[in-house]
Amino acid sequence: MRLNIPLTGDLEVEAVREVIESGYLTQGPKTAAFEAAIREYTEARHAAAVSSATTGLHLALVALGVQPGDEVIIPGFSFPATANAVIQQGAIPVFVDIDIETFNLDPSLLEQAITERTRVIMPVHAFGLCADMDAINDIADRHGLPVLEDAACALGGTYHGRHAGTLGTAGVYSFHPRKIITTAEGGMITTDNDELAARIGVLRAHGAVRGELFMEFVDAGFNYRLSDVHSAIGLAQMQRITEIVDGRRAAAQKLRAALEGIDGVRLPIEPKTIAHTYQSFVILLDDDIDRDEVIRRMRTRDIETTLGTYGMHLQPYFRDRFGISDAQLPQTTRAHHQALTLPLYPQLEASDMVTIADALRASVAESRRG
Numbered sequence: 001m002r003l004n005i006p007l008t009g010d011l012e013v014e015a016v017r018e019v020i021e022s023g024y025l026t027q028g029p030k031t032a033a034f035e036a037a038i039r040e041y042t043e044a045r046h047a048a049a050v051s052s053a054t055t056g057l058h059l060a061l062v063a064l065g066v067q068p069g070d071e072v073i074i075p076g077f078s079f080p081a082t083a084n085a086v087i088q089q090g091a092i093p094v095f096v097d098i099d100i101e102t103f104n105l106d107p108s109l110l111e112q113a114i115t116e117r118t119r120v121i122m123p124v125h126a127f128g129l130c131a132d133m134d135a136i137n138d139i140a141d142r143h144g145l146p147v148l149e150d151a152a153c154a155l156g157g158t159y160h161g162r163h164a165g166t167l168g169t170a171g172v173y174s175f176h177p178r179k180i181i182t183t184a185e186g187g188m189i190t191t192d193n194d195e196l197a198a199r200i201g202v203l204r205a206h207g208a209v210r211g212e213l214f215m216e217f218v219d220a221g222f223n224y225r226l227s228d229v230h231s232a233i234g235l236a237q238m239q240r241i242t243e244i245v246d247g248r249r250a251a252a253q254k255l256r257a258a259l260e261g262i263d264g265v266r267l268p269i270e271p272k273t274i275a276h277t278y279q280s281f282v283i284l285l286d287d288d289i290d291r292d293e294v295i296r297r298m299r300t301r302d303i304e305t306t307l308g309t310y311g312m313h314l315q316p317y318f319r320d321r322f323g324i325s326d327a328q329l330p331q332t333t334r335a336h337h338q339a340l341t342l343p344l345y346p347q348l349e350a351s352d353m354v355t356i357a358d359a360l361r362a363s364v365a366e367s368r369r370g
């Protein structure tokens, strides 16, 4: 059993065929239509398709004015692309510990991480559960700082009824096949800020603006465009967005019911007013359970599982460069070692849930330390 299988079919195949046969392949009408579909769904004022969430985060940081040497605050527990986007701009990622209940940035630790060099606060909506944005926005407002949401996993997630990615100054979604919808590779930046959207538009395509006959290059921009081939897949996926998001949430409820009561296993938390996308269904194992051994044992039972995500300070590049101790990020460290992602996608049957639960119960029992 695989960790995730994207929901794709003839709709996506035909959409790609149509673009290829049209002879117009790069950013064009399909990208514009895909952006419009995201705007309509999320109620964001602007949406700009980009080649990935990583390039989207980088582009948004540049457009927000982040300069080399500036600091950007991020949670310690995330896919390293969150930090890499900061580093690519020559800026410094400042890691804040997480709340182990939600796996999201702990707002009670945020204010003490702000310095005079802080330029952006960048919360991550871990696995599709929105961070505590009211608390984060309050602190950001008090310090006059923009908030960039890493909403890579959170398309379709909501916070007090509003969409993830529209809760801060700007947000970025990913369309990698492990995320909510896919374009193979791709991403989207959303914002309600007109000026920021204009800067993003120029920087996305070589820093160029249209003159009477030729382009004029007003900035040293990037090529972070999404092609119409990819956007056509995304547009087809947006026709299924409700099916996909509701399907993941329904599958998560069934898996939750099947897993109830397994000793040593804490199931994902979902606060009442925050709708989780369950991009990943991530459980937390008691400290006396060897998580890596559970992954091996699940594999022998033909079920793919993996870690939750990364304590970035434990990865070689970040360890060597920043030398952050486990004691500085205790909950991040714990999540890095004890979190486990289980298979979850709408196509799973009730019998698959029972198979996962039986395998997990046995694998956990076999993986107690000492």
Ligand SMILES: *Cc1c(COP(=O)(O)O)cnc(C)c1O
Pocket: 052, 053, 054, 055, 078, 079, 081, 082, 124, 150, 152, 153, 173, 174, 175, 176, 186, 187
């Ligand atoms: C997947 C992911 C990214 C990177 O997305 P890409 O589209 O693959 O570049 C960034 N941040 C988080 C939290 C992610 O999960």
